Amino acid sequence: MSAPVRGRSQRARPANRRARSSEHRARRRIILRRRLVALATVLGLIGLTYGVFFTPLLGVRNVDVHGAVVLTDDEVRAAAAIESGAPLVRLDLQAIRERVAAVPRIAAIEVERQLPGTVRLLVTERVPVGSVKLSDGYHLVDSTGKDYATMPAPAPGVPDLVLATPSAVDPATRAAVGVVNELPAALRAEVLQVSATTGADVKLVLSGDRLVKWGGSEDTPRKAAVLLVLLTREGTAFDVTSPDLATIS
CATH class of the missing domain: 3.10.20.310 (membrane protein fhac)
Structure with a gap:
C-alpha cells in the first residue's frame, strides 16, 4: 500500500513546482505592469510640466x-x-x-x-481735482497732489489751482488739494479757483466773484460747514481761517 503513495507524492511535486512557477510569473507581470504605469505617469508629469512651464x-x-x-x-x-x-x-x-x-x-x-x-x-x-496753468500748458493734479499729465486746456469741472510748483511733496499743493478733497459737493461746485503759496494761506475764489480766506487745510469740514452758512448772507469776502470767529465783508 505504501508504493502508490510514493508515486502520487512524486507526481505532485512537478505539478506544485509548475503552479509556483506560474504564480511567480503572474506576480512578475503584475509588478512589471505597475512599474510601466508608474514610469508612464512620471514621464507624463514631466512632459506636462515641461509643456506648461517652458512651451506655449x-x-x-x-x-x-x-x-x-x-x-x-x-x-x-x-x-x-x-x-x-x-x-x-x-x-x-x-x-x-x-x-x-x-x-x-x-x-x-x-x-x-x-x-x-x-x-x-x-x-x-488718476482723476484730476484741479489743473495748474504753467508755461507748457495745464498740469493735471490728482487727489494725492501728483502732477500726472499736461493738457492744452484746463480740466473741465474742477477748479484752477494757482500753485508755483505742483508736487505731491509741496506743502502748498498738499494744502490746496487737501481742502478740495474734503469740500462737500454743494460747496465744491461753487469753487472756481484755489490758490496757496504755503501750507497755511489757502484761498478760494467762488462763483459770483466771492473770495474766501481759508488758511490751512486742517479742520476743513468745520470751515466748510461755517462757510455754507455765511454764504446765505450778503458779502463778497469771507474769512474762515478761524471758523469760530468767521467774518464777512
Whole structure:
C-alpha cells in the first residue's frame, strides 16, 4: 500500500513546482505592469510640466484691459510688455505691475492670470481735482497732489489751482488739494479757483466773484460747514481761517 503513495507524492511535486512557477510569473507581470504605469505617469508629469512651464502650451494668447478711460487698451498693453506665447505660469506679475504703474496716468493696477492663456489688467486711472496753468500748458493734479499729465486746456469741472510748483511733496499743493478733497459737493461746485503759496494761506475764489480766506487745510469740514452758512448772507469776502470767529465783508 505504501508504493502508490510514493508515486502520487512524486507526481505532485512537478505539478506544485509548475503552479509556483506560474504564480511567480503572474506576480512578475503584475509588478512589471505597475512599474510601466508608474514610469508612464512620471514621464507624463514631466512632459506636462515641461509643456506648461517652458512651451506655449499654456502661453499668453490674450491680454485683456479693464478700466482704461483716457488711455487706450493698446497703450496699457504696451506698458505691460507681456510677450505673446510666454508661459502663463512663469509670468512675473510684480514686474508687470511695476511697468504699468510707471505710467503717470495710472493710479492703481491689478494683474490676474486666467487659464488657459489670458492675462487681465485692471487699471484705475488718476482723476484730476484741479489743473495748474504753467508755461507748457495745464498740469493735471490728482487727489494725492501728483502732477500726472499736461493738457492744452484746463480740466473741465474742477477748479484752477494757482500753485508755483505742483508736487505731491509741496506743502502748498498738499494744502490746496487737501481742502478740495474734503469740500462737500454743494460747496465744491461753487469753487472756481484755489490758490496757496504755503501750507497755511489757502484761498478760494467762488462763483459770483466771492473770495474766501481759508488758511490751512486742517479742520476743513468745520470751515466748510461755517462757510455754507455765511454764504446765505450778503458779502463778497469771507474769512474762515478761524471758523469760530468767521467774518464777512
